[in-house]
Amino acid sequence: MWNKLNINPNGIDSAVVELMHRTNMGVDHDYRHLIMGGLKCSLADGWVGSAIATTVSDILFGTPKPVRSRVNLGVLAGNKVNIIVHGHEPTLSEMLAVAAGDQELIDYAKSKGAEGINVAGICCTANEVLMRHGLPIVGNFLQQELAILTGAVEVMVIDVQCVMPSLAQVSKCFHTQLVSTSEIAHTAEAEQITFHSNTGYEQASELIRKAIDNFEIVIRNASTFPTSQWNWWPASPTKPSFTCWAAASAVLSVR
Numbered sequence: 001m002w003n004k005l006n007i008n009p010n011g012i013d014s015a016v017v018e019l020m021h022r023t024n025m026g027v028d029h030d031y032r033h034l035i036m037g038g039l040k041c042s043l044a045d046g047w048v049g050s051a052i053a054t055t056v057s058d059i060l061f062g063t064p065k066p067v068r069s070r071v072n073l074g075v076l077a078g079n080k081v082n083i084i085v086h087g088h089e090p091t092l093s094e095m096l097a098v099a100a101g102d103q104e105l106i107d108y109a110k111s112k113g114a115e116g117i118n119v120a121g122i123c124c125t126a127n128e129v130l131m132r133h134g135l136p137i138v139g140n141f142l143q144q145e146l147a148i149l150t151g152a153v154e155v156m157v158i159d160v161q162c163v164m165p166s167l168a169q170v171s172k173c174f175h176t177q178l179v180s181t182s183e184i185a186h187t188a189e190a191e192q193i194t195f196h197s198n199t200g201y202e203q204a205s206e207l208i209r210k211a212i213d214n215f216e217i218v219i220r221n222a223s224t225f226p227t228s229q230w231n232w233w234p235a236s237p238t239k240p241s242f243t244c245w246a247a248a249s250a251v252l253s254v255r
Helices: 012-022 031-061 090-099 103-111 123-133 141-149 167-172 197-216 238-254
Strands: 069-071 081-086 117-122 137-139 155-158 177-180 230-232
Touching: 012 031, 031 090, 031 123, 069 137, 081 090, 081 123, 081 197, 090 117, 090 123, 090 155, 090 197, 103 117, 103 197, 117 123, 117 141, 117 197, 123 137, 137 141, 141 155, 141 167, 155 167, 155 197, 167 177, 177 197
Parallel strands: 081 117, 081 155, 117 137, 155 177
Antiparallel strands: 069 230
């Protein structure tokens, strides 16, 4: 069907560049032809881009499984060091999720008066740490400034896409440290710590230590923190979901 409609994509770069050229002034004037070009580009994005990225992520970090977690601003803990991961690239957030369980870092947090380390997500990165680690979601794109306004966030780690440029100004009004980690997407007035995959765990550990040190200097008033949150069981890939429901059905049939 794709070949018949002449929308079989050659690759992500060529499909995107071609469509950008065609939608420029004075190039492609036929709306029907432009629609087919959009379909071709979307196929390149979905099947050549997202599908491959999903497969590689599953190979590197493991296939997600059904998990129970929590969502909303109330997941921010008044008695713990709160770190928010925000963006779209899963590599650093994966390292932060792993490093947050390091007993040495947990003991360091306790030495500063905290009861532990709480890593939570916003936007697409939130889904990455949720479906593989069960870490809570603070909120969506519209809640990124509100998360800082709670006064509960020690460090917000950002990379690419969906990051509001106002975050640097908002974080200055509170104790939150904003750390930009992408080589190609910097944020003015945010601290830049460019992430490198070969030192990912070490960088994640340093970011957690930075958050712990920031916890110490804050006079926290947990009574002002939001408390509203919900328990939920988010969607997961088809095969693990079917396996889970098959197991549940087997238990119910025995009963």
